[in-house]
Amino acid sequence: MVALMIASLSGLPVSAVYFLNLGPAQRDNLLRHIWIAAEHLVSVLAESRDFCIVVLTLDVPEDLWCGYQLMLTTLMDYVVDCDDALRACLPTPGSGDKNILEAVFGAIDHCSLELQLPVSLESSGENGKPPRSIGPYEHLCTHMCRFLAALSPEHFGIAEAILFKNVLHESHWRACLASDTLCFVARFGSPQLCFEHAKLLARLVNLTSSAPGNRHSHAKSLLRRLFQFLTEEHKTELHQMFSSNSVVTSIVGLPESASTARxxxxxxxxxxSAKTIGASELKILVRLLCQMKESSRYKEHCLPMEPLLQALSSVPAYRSQLCCGLTHAIIDLLTAQ
Structure with a gap:
């Protein structure tokens, strides 16, 4: 009963979009007090192993899934500092017990509408900055990343397996949350960990190339994102490992010597500059400039400023993603000099 009450309270900030009879100030004050009460209850009960088990095995009513999701994100903040509660929330695989990360990913499928509502939640400020309002998805992703960052090596492997399983899920929201979290791990974890994840993804991309549905596109998208975080040495090694694999090389490209690329x-x-470039050549140019921009050896093989400036003034005026990417790449190369 307590868990259901907390789920109900936690979900009110999102469902507040329907409070049409209240003014903005009244609604903000009401929800701030409700949110504080719900979070305080979770902080007090989070150390209880029994409470964690009740939350993870809760039979959630259809109209409380969003509140349940927010309660889980709050619970993640507190159980990570309590060993007994954390063991209850992240049991050993194969034990048959419920897992808090699987519960979060399972709940997100029931909250797709709420994640798209024009609502915001108040986040805590950092480094002396005042709190700011964020959307429900950013709130969820932020708490997920914070939870992963605080996990010990003992529990990280369990979380890692769940993230990759959800990258390959048909659900857009599950794959999106898992991918964004793994990009956080790639950016703030060790270069070797990022490389291991990229190798695993390259194999998954190859295995799912003929699979129906969205799993292949989810894996491709994440591999493309993680490749940007690899060191130059790891990029070269990945190219060498999958040089004969056309599926993988179509995503990460083929290695080119710096002089050839220049x-x-x-x-x-x-x-x-002469306005004789075709659309396919334009895509190749953007890729080359982006590779040069990210190369640690760019200063040894930098492009002359004059052709860059001439090209910048010749970029088509219409706003396409390709033209915007080209403009940004040229500006980045100019400022790098």
Missing amino acids: AQAEQLLMKL
Whole structure:
């Protein structure tokens, strides 16, 4: 009963979009007090192993899934500092017990509507900055990343397996949350961990290439994102490992020597300045410039400023994603010099 009450209280900030009869100030004050009460209850009860088990095995009513999701994110903040509660929330795989991360991913499928509502939650400020309002998805993703960052190596492997399982899920929201969390791990974890994840994803991309549904596209998208976080040495090693795999190389590209890439980029920049470049060549130019921008050896093989400036003034005026990417890449290369 207590868990259901907390779930009900936790969900009110999101369902407040329907409080049409209350003014903004009244609604904000009411919800702030409700939110404080719900979070305080969770903080007091989180150390109880029994409470954690009750929450994870709760039979959630259909109209309380969003509140249940928010209660789980709050619970993650507190159980990570309590060993007994954490063991209850992250049991050994195969034990048959419920897992808090699986509960979060399972609940997100029931909250797809709420995640798209024009509502906001108040986040705590950092480094002396005042609190700011964030959307329900950002709130969930932030708490998930915080939980992963605080996990010990003993529990990280369990979480890692759940994240990759959900990357390959058909659900857009599950795959999106798992991918964003793994990108956080790639950015703030060790370079070797990022490399191991990229290798695993490359194999998953190959295995799912003929699979129906969205699993292959989810894995491809994450591999493309993680590749940007790899060191130059790891990028080269990944290229060598999958050089004969056309599925993987179509995502991460083929390695090119710095001098070859520079010569090809110069030729395409001249075509852009003369307005004789084709759409496919434009895509190649953007890829080359982005690779040069991210290369630690760019200063040794930097492009002359004059063709870059001429090309910048020749970028088509219409706002396409490709033209915006080209403009940003040229500006980044100019500022790097």
